[in-house]
Amino acid sequence: MKELDPLVFLAVFQEMLGPWLWVLLGLAALTTAAFIWLLLHQRGIAPRRLVFAQLLGLAGGALALVLMAKVSSSGFTDAAGPADWILITLVFALGAIGATIVTYTTLGWCRRSRKQAG
Amino acid sequence: MPLPSLQRRQLLALGAASAAATLASPAAQAQQPHKTQARIVIAGAGAAGLAAASRLAALLQGARITLIDARREHFYQPGFTLVGGGIKPATYVTSSTADYLPPGVELLTERVAEFDPDGNRVVTESGQAIAYDFLIVAVGLTLEYGLIEGMSPALIGKHGIGSIYHSPAAAEATWQAMSAFADQGGRGVFLRPATEMKCAGAPLKYTFITEDHLTRRGNRGKAELVYNSNNNALFSVPIVSEKVRMLYQERGIQVNYGRVLQSIDPGRRLATFKTAEGSEEQPYDFIHVIPPMRAPEAVRSSPLPWTADKNKAWAAEGWLEVDKGTLRHLRYANVFGVGDIAGVPKGKTAASVKWQVPVALDHLVAEIAGKTSNALYTGYTSCPLITRLGRAMLVEFDYQNNLVPSFPGAIAPLEELWVSWVMKTMALKPTYISMLRGRA
Numbered sequence: 001m002k003e004l005d006p007l008v009f010l011a012v013f014q015e016m017l018g019p020w021l022w023v024l025l026g027l028a029a030l031t032t033a034a035f036i037w038l039l040l041h042q043r044g045i046a047p048r049r050l051v052f053a054q055l056l057g058l059a060g061g062a063l064a065l066v067l068m069a070k071v072s073s074s075g076f077t078d079a080a081g082p083a084d085w086i087l088i089t090l091v092f093a094l095g096a097i098g099a100t101i102v103t104y105t106t107l108g109w110c111r112r113s114r115k116q117a118g
Numbered sequence: 119m120p121l122p123s124l125q126r127r128q129l130l131a132l133g134a135a136s137a138a139a140t141l142a143s144p145a146a147q148a149q150q151p152h153k154t155q156a157r158i159v160i161a162g163a164g165a166a167g168l169a170a171a172s173r174l175a176a177l178l179q180g181a182r183i184t185l186i187d188a189r190r191e192h193f194y195q196p197g198f199t200l201v202g203g204g205i206k207p208a209t210y211v212t213s214s215t216a217d218y219l220p221p222g223v224e225l226l227t228e229r230v231a232e233f234d235p236d237g238n239r240v241v242t243e244s245g246q247a248i249a250y251d252f253l254i255v256a257v258g259l260t261l262e263y264g265l266i267e268g269m270s271p272a273l274i275g276k277h278g279i280g281s282i283y284h285s286p287a288a289a290e291a292t293w294q295a296m297s298a299f300a301d302q303g304g305r306g307v308f309l310r311p312a313t314e315m316k317c318a319g320a321p322l323k324y325t326f327i328t329e330d331h332l333t334r335r336g337n338r339g340k341a342e343l344v345y346n347s348n349n350n351a352l353f354s355v356p357i358v359s360e361k362v363r364m365l366y367q368e369r370g371i372q373v374n375y376g377r378v379l380q381s382i383d384p385g386r387r388l389a390t391f392k393t394a395e396g397s398e399e400q401p402y403d404f405i406h407v408i409p410p411m412r413a414p415e416a417v418r419s420s421p422l423p424w425t426a427d428k429n430k431a432w433a434a435e436g437w438l439e440v441d442k443g444t445l446r447h448l449r450y451a452n453v454f455g456v457g458d459i460a461g462v463p464k465g466k467t468a469a470s471v472k473w474q475v476p477v478a479l480d481h482l483v484a485e486i487a488g489k490t491s492n493a494l495y496t497g498y499t500s501c502p503l504i505t506r507l508g509r510a511m512l513v514e515f516d517y518q519n520n521l522v523p524s525f526p527g528a529i530a531p532l533e534e535l536w537v538s539w540v541m542k543t544m545a546l547k548p549t550y551i552s553m554l555r556g557r558a
Contacts, residue, residue: 011557012548015549016545073543074539074540074543080536081530083528083533083537087537087540
């Protein structure tokens, strides 16, 4: 009875975010493309930049949890069962990974444009 | 599910994915609309009426679909508990019917005054008769505050009286009254009516929420909380009833069984309950009144309800005599009943609507197409039973009182979880709105 339909997910996200859904999807696609382009053209990862991006990623994970608590009218002591800790871990991880990629990519492109300007 | 890479969407996605799984049915099939000239009347533009209108508009081409409801506002009723609990404002649950009206569906802002299934027509308050080939009755139910002596909706928010069911404004006024009680303590009285009712979990949730507000303000010790059940259980599903009993015991909420509110004296803050032995007076500082509920008068006085020889209680309350698996009327084959008005054993909830509407419409459209349908509604419904601010139990069950969890092994139905609260506060409303639009 509980079949999962991708169109249902799309409809629910559209109701939840309105036009922001497409803005965010566009930004996600753009960042991913920019990140991959950077990896290909710089032939690998820049270790120092990655470490810095990961540090900011930790803040991104924390920010994701704060945002989650705000939009769900939750406190910080509500977690109870294992499913809650899994969700918290997922939110933190996704926030951290997202922030890391955004930071790494932005720094990479800034450095590239500075080089070109110089 | 694709993994997005931006924070906000990631966060929201998780909640939505869960809720969509809870409530999701196959979306309106991407099939060619069926050509027909059928005249279809949908009485009632609440959750069931709008969901039916949206789906029918997508499934049929050329049909004349008329939606009839006097109220222009649309209320997201699953959110009333959150408004009454001080978690969301009244604007959270209020929108306009016109926002969800599908193209090609005519909206008549009138009340149906008469159902004439023998003549295949309905008559509106202004005397307009509308003939139909198929009728979908989705008129919801009536809150009968007048059946409690001394009670009137005008009292909500005054004299320590609350009632979240009445309207968004009443839910907000209830929050003011409950919050004042949580500041001072005293005796809190909770109850449910002896009739069928919408969202039978709400009376329990509201007791839990009140208890939590008292605890958070350090006033739990100054308060006595009493829950009065109309029969000898707390919930119709035995395993859930037992779990709630255990939680109430743990939180020090006293339970009385076999108590039905008969009258209220706002001046003296005194409630009188009918008991097996006679009557019992209970003083209160805050009372959450839930009135008896029954079918609207136009349905009760029509040939559509159950008859006393088949089901005495449902006949008295006027619920539509429909087959519990197909939602088709048992005596009038071109009439369907969905949502609160349906005389079926369980769940007057939005989750029930979610599953009832596609089944009823499958039978209706099959008949137009000269086919038969084997779609069956099993009674599935769900209730995110809030047990404190920030936690809920995601209770899902069917006609047979079976628990039917959407995430077995991951989200335990009888466990108080934050993840279930997240679904209730973040994802249920978008899922509900998608349902109104026929997209979920």
